[in-house]
Amino acid sequence: MSSLPPLAGGVHGPVALRPLVDTVLDALRDGAEARGGPLPRGGPDAVAHRVREVCEPLFPERGIGDDAAVRALVRVLAEGAADPAEPLCAAHLHCPPLAVATAADLAVSALNPSLDSWDQAPAASELETLVVEALAAEVYGTGRTPAPGGIVTTGGTEANQLALLLGRETLGPVQVVCGGNSHHSVARGAWMLGLPPARVLPTPRGVLDPDAVTEALDRIDGPALVVATGGTTDAGLIDPLPRIADLCAAHGARFHVDAAYGGGLLFSDILRPRVDGIARADTVTLDLHKLGWQPVAAGLLTVRAPGDLDTLAHQADYLNADDDTEAGLPDLLGRSPRTTRRPDILKIAVTLKALGRTGLATLVDQVCAHARDFADLVAAHPAFDLYAPPTISTVLFRPRDADDDHIASVRRTLLDGGHAVLGRARADGRLWLKATLLNPHIRPGDLTALLNLVEGHTPR
Known part of the structure; x- marks a missing residue:
């Protein structure tokens, strides 16, 4: 009779994991070398063919073994x-x-705690409390009574939806x-x-106009919740948060700031003023798998009034029975609408500590400086137009003499060739x-190469 496959946890777990971790690292290296750039070449069909080829058969009658399966699929x-x-x-x-956050994430996978009851995650539940308090203090400051709170989320989408739920x-x-x-x-949400239906106001200059708010x-008869953005997805722009906070206070409206992108500026003494007014929000979305360099997922909703x-x-007898709670076992079920929850908090805690x-401010300042440098390259180039100087680390640009169809085609050509991965955004009708x-290790030559690639693939 064959032995049972080893487990990741317990005293013997590390012994079983060590050779497999080496296999993973080797496969990651081999796969990156084979890719040879930021994206696989050939587009969706080529990638799908390669995946199917390696996976066939995906669920064989007899398995091929741990090392071979890990090596093939990770690669x-x-x-x-x-x-x-x-x-x-x-x-x-x-x-x-x-790397430090990714290493910490391995420990979470090995231990496999679930943050829906204390007896499944004793230490992780306390660590979550400490990290949430620390990040809420970044948003609202220290010394508030009661201390601001928060909820760990899968990202900005869940945090924004929870903000609307709390408002309702x-x-x-x-x-x-x-x-x-x-x-x-x-x-x-x-x-x-x-x-x-949300009342969506036009933003012709890319940000909310206080007069329109x-x-x-x-015109609203009843309670209102105003959502401002601290770092838009398309251009990284920041709404005028102090003005909007004043308006919400004057009208008795609830105020939420979606700072999934720009919340990382709070770590930087230099850039923090760009999100002035954020501490006046009732709720704030943060997302540390953006300007926090965390593996997905690492979201948070902070709440100024923890009540x-x-x-x-919520009460479920098998998770937070009344007598257990009265006896002193922490009640975790109300920390999220989700039941089973992975303790994504460990990688964040390790990063903050390390x-x-x-250290975090240096990373934030670095990527924002890269964006300014790239914008300067674009502005100085006679064949390109720059949308605006970057507010955070996003730069919008376009070949001056190309129409929209050509610009979309250039982007797809770079993707298909595996040369570069650029996004697209519509602003000012173009x-x-x-x-x-978001890569702090970018060098000046990389920025020049990116611009040269776009120029070289632009139809003339």
Whole structure:
């Protein structure tokens, strides 16, 4: 009779994991070398063919063994990856994760705690409390009574939807007011929660106009929730948060800031003023798998009045029986609408401890400086137009003499060839290429190479 496969946890888990970790690392290296750039060549059909070829058969009658399966599938995944650690992979708010955070994430996978009851995650539940308190203090400051709180989320989408949920439970069926620059999860969240359709205000200059917000609030009969954006997905722009906070206070409206992108500026003494006014929000979305260099997922919703979270309280006898809670076992079920929850907090905690404020600030300052440098290259180039100087680390640019169809074609050509990964955004009625620079290891030559690639593939 064959032996049972080993487990990852327990005293003997590390012994079983060590050779497999070496296999993973070798396969990651081999896959990256085979890829040879930021993206696999050949487009969707070529990638799909390679994956299917390696997987056939995916579920054999007899398995091929741990090492062979790990080696084959990790390698094909790495070979077919859009690797944000590659300097020319700069399309999305998708960061290259720190090695230290990734290493910490391995421990979570091995231990496999679940944050829905204390007896499944004793230490992780306390660590979550400490990290949430620390990050809420970054948003709202220290010394507040009661101390601000928060909820760990899968990212900005879940955090925004929870912000709307808390608004509804606090004020009743609120009218959501947001800008056309807001993340799609805001309007979608209003729909999912059965709220009136979000009132989406035009943002012709890319940010919310306080006068338009005033006009909208004056017309609303009933409670309102205004959503401002601290770092738009398309251009990295920041709404005028202090002005909007004043308007919300004057109209008795609830105020949420989606700072999934720009929240990372809070770590930087130099750039923090760009999100002034954020501490006046009732709720704030943060997302550390953007300007926090965490593996997905690493979201957070911070709450200025922690009592607002009481609405999430829930009782299930097998998880938080009343007598267990009265006996002192922490009740975790109200910390999230999710039941089973992976403790994503460990990688964040390790990062905060390892880098400290100055280490994270250095990374934030570095990528924003890269964006300014790239914008300067674009502005100085006679064949390109720059949309605007970057507010965070996103640069919109376009070949001067190309129409929208050609610009879209250039982007797809670079993707198919595996040369570069650029995003796209529509602003001022035109299509722009988008470079989102989140890799602190980018060098000046990488920025020049990116611009040269676009120029070389632009039809003349």
